[in-house]
Amino acid sequence: MVLLRVTSSADLDALVSLESAPDTSRWLGETGRAWHEQVLADPDQEHLTGEVEGAPVGFAVLSGVREGEGLLEIRRIVVSVGRRGTGHGRALLRGVVAHAYEGLGARRVRLDVKARNTRALALYRSEGFVAEGTLLAAVPEPDGSRSDLVLMAHARRLGG
Secondary structure, three states, rough: EEEEEEOOOHHHHHHHHHOOHHHOOOOOOOOOOOOHHHHHHHOOEEEEEEEOOOOOEEEEEEOOOOOOOOOEEEEEEOOOOOOOOOOHHHHHHHHHHHHHHHHHHOOEEEEEEEEEOOHHHHHHHHHHEEEEEEEEEEOOOOOOOOOEEEEEEOOOOOOO
16 A cells, blocks of 8 residues: 655655656656755645655655646656556555545646556556647657657546
8 A cells, every 4th residue: 555645855865866767757857856846835736745665666746736626737757667567556546646636635636648558548547537639749859750649538427
């Protein structure tokens, strides 16, 4: 079971190391401690750490928590490379979505994901996220190419 808790600045070195793995960083935009410090300082964002037996296995960043419009964005979600395929990523995603609805009063949760990130796309779809559009060539890559960005949303089911 993955337990969610609010991230502290003392967690940042461990979380930055999770996102710096090559099979993780290629899917992300800006990374690094300064990025996380900005998130922690922003009252419209919530930074959550996912733990298993007291050790961080991933994290998520929610945006739009103070806007009061009921639409939250999962700005970033990362699970440790060593924990992939174990169910921890799915548990982290489920916990973050539940927190958005139950803890923050969201009506919808959205995210975007690079179209070539098939592993993440499959997870999001299996957890009820629906593609609502694609931004073509939206993200510049280090090699000069550009990636498409799939826009996805999850709506809370009535009665659940």
